[in-house]
Amino acid sequence: MTDVTDDNTANDDKEIWARIDAEAQDLRTRRTPLYVHKRIMDGLPADLYSARPPLPWYKDWKKLLSAVALFILLSLLIAAGILGMLS
Amino acid sequence: MKRTDWKKQAKEDQRLIRLVLGGSREAFEELVLRYSDPLYRHALAMTGSPDVADDILQSSFITAYHNLADVRGRFGAWMFMIVSNRCRDWLKNVRRNHVSYDEDDQFSRIATPDEAFAMDELRSDLELALASLSVGLREAFILRHVEGCSYEEMSGLLSISPAAVKMRVHRARDVLQQLLKGKYDRCN
Numbered sequence: 001m002t003d004v005t006d007d008n009t010a011n012d013d014k015e016i017w018a019r020i021d022a023e024a025q026d027l028r029t030r031r032t033p034l035y036v037h038k039r040i041m042d043g044l045p046a047d048l049y050s051a052r053p054p055l056p057w058y059k060d061w062k063k064l065l066s067a068v069a070l071f072i073l074l075s076l077l078i079a080a081g082i083l084g085m086l087s
Numbered sequence: 088m089k090r091t092d093w094k095k096q097a098k099e100d101q102r103l104i105r106l107v108l109g110g111s112r113e114a115f116e117e118l119v120l121r122y123s124d125p126l127y128r129h130a131l132a133m134t135g136s137p138d139v140a141d142d143i144l145q146s147s148f149i150t151a152y153h154n155l156a157d158v159r160g161r162f163g164a165w166m167f168m169i170v171s172n173r174c175r176d177w178l179k180n181v182r183r184n185h186v187s188y189d190e191d192d193q194f195s196r197i198a199t200p201d202e203a204f205a206m207d208e209l210r211s212d213l214e215l216a217l218a219s220l221s222v223g224l225r226e227a228f229i230l231r232h233v234e235g236c237s238y239e240e241m242s243g244l245l246s247i248s249p250a251a252v253k254m255r256v257h258r259a260r261d262v263l264q265q266l267l268k269g270k271y272d273r274c275n
Binding site: 013016017019020021023024026027028030031032033036037039040041043044045048049050 | 107108109110111112115116119120123124126127128131132137141144145148149152153155211212213214229232233234235263264267268
């Protein structure tokens with residue numbers, strides 16, 4: 001913590017700065033009253049950042065894309081198998 | 088605070104902010120607990136009124152919660168800006184309305200430091216003398232000598248050059264010394 005007597009101060013002013021420092025020290029000990037913490041938390045809107053539930057697979061474009069790609073791949077494999085059996 | 092500590096703290100703050108944006112109120116409470124004390128002290132020293140400091144702190148954190156997605160850089164510095172602006176706005180309103188804060192604000196009616204000393208014996212001499220300083224000098228003194236900020240940190244928080252910060256701190260010290268010397272001499 002920065003002492004208020006740390007700068008160039010004439011000797012006859014040292015006493016006054018010692019008193020000011022003691023009062024500054026009192027100010028440093030002040031803490032937020034607990035009821036203020038409570039008031040802050042109680043004052044927050046309830047659903048501003050509410051956690052969103054995960055989307056079902058058919059609404060999640062990444063999952064949907066993967067499913068379509070898998071479907072196309074399987075279709076191609078089945079088609080190739082059928083063509084192989086016929087030839 | 089060292090620059091490495093800043094970075095570490097900023098990283099941790101960003102992690103908490105992501106959690107809040109994901110729906111965690113506990114993460115926001117953690118931010119409140121982390122930053123409320125220095126901000127409360129600042130509001131209290133700037134306004135001189137515990138009730139006003141309570142209100143400023145509460146409304147500042149709620150504003151911060153609403154705008155959390157906009158935080159760029161350090162959360163602490165961003166919160167300081169919000170609280171500091173609210174204190175300045177409040178002080179401006181007090182000066183404009185001069186007589187309407189009889190209970191909350193002892194200083195709205197104060198004309199001279201001598202009157203200030205006589206009006207409120209519960210508050211420390213330093214607090215009363217601080218109220219006589221201009222907003223800029225008061226802010227500089229509090230950050231430097233109550234919160235222990237470095238000139239570099241203060242420069243970032245107040246958006247002025249380190250040289251200007253130093254000048255404000257020295258000017259604040261000079262004025263306080265004059266004010267309190269008279270007071271202490273009378274007491275001895």
